[in-house]
Amino acid sequence: MTTIADPKAPRPPKPRPARLTTRGNTELYGWVFMRASGVILVVLIFGHLFVNLVAGEGISAIDFGFVAGKWASPFWQIWDLLMLWLAMIHGTNGVRTIINDYAERDGVRLALKASLYLAFVVVVVLGTLVIFTFDPCPAGSPADLLPSFCTTA
Template identity: 80%
Template sequence: MTLIADPKAPRPPKAGPGRRTTRGNVELYGWVFMRVSGVLLLVLIFGHLFVNLVTGEGVKAIDFAFVAGKWASPFWQVWDLLMLWLAMIHGTNGVRTIINDYAEKDTTRLVLKSLVGLAFLVVVVLGTLVIFTFNPCPHGVAADLLPSFCTAG
């Protein structure tokens, strides 16, 4: 008779020099963060959708001027920034968990997590820059290149 190992049982850690046998509380904090950030993301996303689609004229009214007007308010800048950061951290942590579960080799795990971390960093930095440096009416630009709501000068 052959015994098959329980597929849900945790794998024993690989022993070796310099290897820790436990990850400490990092995984617990990650688990708690996923639940809390998921609830916050629901509030942020449905608030975003409500304001953009229900209170206005619907999706046809969302254009450059709508975004420019919305981002003129620090409240909406912070709202969108929180949504960006929480979504990226939440998604990156989820992908990190999947990599830990399915990547067998340490080198593969390191490469994949490094690529995910780099992608996270690029998106968060660029997104944050766009939110806080967005200027629909830059000075010194020809009037024919500016949106219709900008005054030349």
């Protein structure tokens, strides 16, 4: 005789495939990084805003010459570089978490994360290049196109 299982009985859990490798503490490290980088970013951003808006002549003084003068100092280059890198890593990690939480299909998740990482690399590489290769007075430029603080040689 054949018996039919009780439809109200709980179903046995589906067997999960055995993991070949363990995930380790990657998510824990990401969580700790988000908290630490958030604190550091607050200091960097408020320092940036204070120097640019409060300590100087306010927003009216921020122009090409102001940025050129600031980036002439290695201190401000490193400050802005840290701000760029931390903000991009912090933001990318946050968006990665959102993608993992809300993208249900594996293909969509892979495409979104690939786009995110590509955007991250492009912005970080270009931003770093701008910070370290910025020259407000390039040699051989016409004098009428150079800022007033550049000396023509």
